[in-house]
Amino acid sequence: MxxxxxxxxxxxxxxxxxxxxxxxxxxxxxxxxxxxxxxxxxxxxxxxxxxxxxxxxxxxxxxxxxxxxxxxxxxxxxxxxxxxxxxxxxxxxxxxxxxxxxxxxEPSGTLRVSCAVMIGINAIVPRLPAFHRAYPKIRLDLSLSDKFEDLVASGFDMAIRFGTMSDSSLIARKVMSARRIVCASPKYLELYGAPEKPDDLHRHNCLNLSTLGQMTNVWTFQDGDRVRHLEVRGNFTTDSGAAHYAAILAGVGIGRVTQLRAMPDLEEGRLVRLLEAHDLASPTPIYAVMPGNRNVIPAVRAFMDFVSQIES
Known part of the structure; x- marks a missing residue:
């Protein structure tokens, strides 16, 4: 022996x-x-x-x-x-x-994660039952905020963030992508029809979202080999993402939202995806990031792998 x-x-x-x-x-x-x-x-x-x-x-x-x-x-x-x-x-x-x-x-213990609100509510939280079945010894402490938290100062083990990481002290791994899509409710399309090409949006009521005083009424589309920026107009603008989305569901007009958010309503037929052939080829990446001066503990690795399997 x-x-x-x-x-x-x-x-x-x-x-x-x-x-x-x-x-x-x-x-x-x-x-x-x-x-x-x-x-x-x-x-x-x-x-x-x-x-x-x-x-x-x-x-x-x-x-x-x-x-x-x-x-x-x-x-x-x-x-x-x-x-x-x-x-x-x-x-x-x-x-x-x-x-x-x-x-x-074995992945275990408390895992503190900072996550963008939209990603957390629409991608992470609905799939938590499956995560906890796979990793029953992990206790997830999920903080939803659109602020860029200082992971070390705030005591987070990792964060889920949009876009490219500029902080070289962080370890980043792309886990999914956020594709912005154009959609409307069947109720709206029944009354006004569906646009067949981006220019048709000029004849439609396009709902806008204002963030930090900036309008988002310039929508971006793929037009062959080039990217095209199209200014749209409508009779409703809000600074609330929830109100903007509720207005699209209610049939007020056509809106542009993140596919992650719209997926359940698209699957249930409450929304219809429009102009899919003109979606951008390169959607916004979403990264899992962690402090570069820490070892990747099993719980962090398990959560990264789990998020990477979410269809975006």
């Missing part, structure tokens, strides 16, 4: 102190390798070191464990008992270490 407790581990010249009594492990190795010389060779130790440790063990116990002569080595009766108990003890310790390693590598 080979045991990780036999000798002090040597790696790149470094020595790690063992956790258990090395003399016991050496004794078991000598018995199982049928001699001090064989054990010393297998463990890459001087023969004298193994012999001294065995003598030290016998002195501590106050008994003779091995009958030695120049040619043979055999267990004494008390040595046989000590060997059987020592072997079982080492086996239990091996099992304990394996169990600890398995727990260390």
């Amino acid at each position: 080979e045991s990780p407790w036999l000798i002090e581990e040597r790696s790149n010249g470094a020595t790690r102190s063992p956790i258990v009594d090395l003399d016991i492990a050496l004794f078991v190795a000598v018995v199982e390798r049928d001699g001090i010389q064989n054990a010393a060779r297998a463990l890459d130790l001087p023969r004298s070191t193994v012999s001294k440790r065995l003598s030290r063990l016998e002195k501590r116990l106050g008994v003779v464990l091995l009958n030695r002569n120049s040619r043979t080595l055999s267990l004494t009766p008390v040595g046989r008992i000590y060997y059987e108990h020592g072997k079982r003890a080492l086996s239990c310790l091996n099992e304990a270490e394996n169990a600890v390693q398995a727990l260390k590598n």
